[in-house]
């Protein structure tokens with residue numbers, strides 16, 4: 001991957017989010033802002049962070065592009081830690097049905113939903129997936145996302161699960177946005193296994209998961225732990241097998257029904273428990289007492305017209321909260337970072353500071369990368385965004401607008417308007 005040399009000079013706010021692990025509870029309010037700050041990136045890595053006045057003379061840094069950032073806020077690149085961005089087809093008809101009152105789960109139980117996208121993804125060629133995936137990554141980068149997590153899970157057979165993961169591997173090599181891949185073979189049970197959920201899980205655990213590992217196609221493993229999808233015992237079995245093979249764990253937990261997915265995530269030391277709209281008080285307590293990040297996806301609640309997860313309460317209880325878009329063709333066909341900021345602050349009562357932490361260092365922790373990305377610290381990857389406004393507080397306030405002016409990925413400059 002290309003690496004560059006660049007100096008971002010004299011930002012009105014250098015929002016460092018300094019740290020190397022997830023921030024919990026009150027710590028989420030500390031953004032470690034440096035006024036009139038400068039960052040130097042050399043060979044793609046951050047080599048200086050501090051006051052512009054204390055920075056060594058520019059003559060010490062030959063071959064560095066200089067960017068003046070007076071009147072602008074500079075932040076770490078955003079980490080979108082939960083998406084399903086590789087898929088075939090769309091589900092615009094189902095969206096209309098939902099607006100008329102059909103529920104997400106009833107559409108899925110009648111063969112639509114995830115099954116609909118499974119068929120379209122099985123029918124898509126690798127080239128189709130690369131083309132649509134590339135287009136989605138371009139849009140992410142323009143909104144300041146420098147690392148994204150992407151899941152398989154629309155194959156539900158070996159061939160298509162591997163095709164999705166191969167697509168992400170190829171895109172990771174060619175595109176500036178870094179991709180962290182997650183194997184989600186247990187997303188739903190396909191028709192060929194109807195009524196034989198445990199047999200399907202056995203197939204995924206014995207036939208598919210080891211090959212994903214051998215081919216080094218994913219770092220994490222995820223499951224849709226939900227009523228009428230995979231129950232707690234099945235999820236524990238699948239995730240334990242994944243852990244034994246060396247995968248990091250993530251769980252779609254307590255989204256529609258309170259099942260105890262949050263508790264299971266803490267028990268298994270998962271990187272994250274995601275959704276959590278229906279997480280119980282006990283589940284939230286378990287997360288607060290663990291290193292598992294509570295990843296909240298308010299665009300999904302918005303799109304499904306569900307109650308939002310209790311983000312304010314989770315932070316007050318001491319959880320580490322991350323925010324992600326959940327981009328997928330069904331429950332959240334958006335990867336809008338501006339919308340995500342607005343929903344998190346307006347409907348989940350996160351402060352702008354907490355929302356920034358949730359999309360940077362805590363997003364990085366939710367994919368096991370807080371040592372490399374998610375903050376502006378010396379030694380970390382040179383991934384930054386420059387806003388067109390002087391304060392990070394404009395992120396939720398300028399509702400639905402992309403205020404990212406420039407993106408820097410490993411020291412290479414991408415003006416947002418050119419992406």
Ligand code: NIG
Nearest residue numbers: 114117224326328329330331
């Ligand atoms: O995170 N809830 C399960 N999985 C996805 C939706 C997948 C789909 O509807 O295609 C989610 O919301």
Ligand code: FE
Nearest residue numbers: 082084252326
């Ligand atoms: Fe999801």
